[in-house]
Amino acid sequence: MLDLSKNYFELFGMSVGYVIDIKKVRQRYRDLQRVVHPDRYVNATDYEQRLAIQGAAYINEAFDTIKDPLRRAQYLLLLHGLDFDPDTETTTDTGFLMEQLELREELSEIPLQADPLRAASAFMDRVSSMYNRLISSMAIDFEMPDEKQLQVAREKVRKMQFLKKLHTEAETVEGRLEEEML
Amino acid sequence: MAYGEKVIDHYEHPRNVGVMDTKSSDVGTGMVGAPACGDVMRLQIQVNDVGIIEDAKFKTYGCGSAIASSSLLTEWVKGKTLEEAQEIKNTEIAEELALPPVKVHCSVLAEDAIRAAISDYQSKQEA
Numbered sequence: 001m002l003d004l005s006k007n008y009f010e011l012f013g014m015s016v017g018y019v020i021d022i023k024k025v026r027q028r029y030r031d032l033q034r035v036v037h038p039d040r041y042v043n044a045t046d047y048e049q050r051l052a053i054q055g056a057a058y059i060n061e062a063f064d065t066i067k068d069p070l071r072r073a074q075y076l077l078l079l080h081g082l083d084f085d086p087d088t089e090t091t092t093d094t095g096f097l098m099e100q101l102e103l104r105e106e107l108s109e110i111p112l113q114a115d116p117l118r119a120a121s122a123f124m125d126r127v128s129s130m131y132n133r134l135i136s137s138m139a140i141d142f143e144m145p146d147e148k149q150l151q152v153a154r155e156k157v158r159k160m161q162f163l164k165k166l167h168t169e170a171e172t173v174e175g176r177l178e179e180e181m182l
Numbered sequence: 183m184a185y186g187e188k189v190i191d192h193y194e195h196p197r198n199v200g201v202m203d204t205k206s207s208d209v210g211t212g213m214v215g216a217p218a219c220g221d222v223m224r225l226q227i228q229v230n231d232v233g234i235i236e237d238a239k240f241k242t243y244g245c246g247s248a249i250a251s252s253s254l255l256t257e258w259v260k261g262k263t264l265e266e267a268q269e270i271k272n273t274e275i276a277e278e279l280a281l282p283p284v285k286v287h288c289s290v291l292a293e294d295a296i297r298a299a300i301s302d303y304q305s306k307q308e309a
Contacts, residue, residue, distance in 0.1 A: 086217070086218060087218045087287075088216075088218070088287055088290075089216070089217050089218065090214055090215065090216050090217075090290075090291060090294060091214070091215045091216075091217060092213065092214055092215075092294070092298060093215075094211075094213050096215075097213040097214070097215045097222050097224070098213065100215065100222045100243075101213075101222050101224060101241065101243065104222065104243040157217075158215075158217040159217070161217030161218060161220070162215065162217050162220055162222075165217075165219070165220030166220060169220070
């Protein structure tokens with residue numbers, strides 16, 4: 001049976017770190033899911049069936065966390081002992097916030113542009129590349145994760161949260177534009 | 183989610199939206215952001231030579247509660263001394279706007295923003 005005291009990385013047979021091999025993660029996910037598949041527990045006791053369901057939920061949660069660059073970083077910070085609640089974090093990095101304000105203003109003006117759909121798609125590409133730059137620099141922070149490096153990673157996580165949100169909002173704008181063109 | 187009347191009023195008719203010259207020596211600028219909801223708040227104060235806040239402006243991208251919190255705060259700080267403005271607690275904002283518990287962090291953001299603006303102004307005077 002599954003050992004639910006293992007952390008997500010251990011559960012997936014990986015070393016604790018930011019860089020992952022997504023193919024291996026997917027393969028391991030399928031293998032693990034097979035172990036707890038309900039079909040195997042048809043004749044099992046209620047208790048065993050409950051454990052299997054619990055195990056499946058834990059595996060799903062682990063998979064969703066490991067494969068997502070933002071959630072993976074948040075989870076690693078927690079594993080490294082940083083006690084924080086991602087939902088109530090705030091940031092005062094003025095330069096970054098200034099840039100965020102400007103991007104929001106730009107987004108709000110996209111519908112007024114000559115070719116708004118093209119503008120929206122270019123905007124999302126820019127946000128994605130900012131997001132991806134943070135992902136690729138994050139790997140270094142978790143290689144030698146001392147207190148200073150962890151705080152650097154934490155600030156990057158905050159920035160990724162902003163950019164993710166911004167991208168979602170840009171998608172909403174794009175969706176609205178597409179509807180109007182129908 | 184249902185917003186309270188005061189939140190809606192501030193959201194639909196935000197007071198003091200705008201921008202001041204960040205570089206001006208009598209202007210203090212505070213910027214804070216809440217990553218989880220993507221809120222960005224910029225709050226600015228203009229202070230006269232006896233330390234009274236003469237004008238306040240804000241620009242907030244975020245939910246209705248974040249906008250209402252910053253709008254209300256700019257109204258409150260006008261005419262106050264820096265010390266008095268520093269004393270404003272997020273709980274007073276949350277109470278005035280009747281913010282539900284899940285939105286209390288928006289008022290915390292506004293409190294952080296005014297503190298940051300005051301400290302920005304003060305650091306300019308020392309420079």
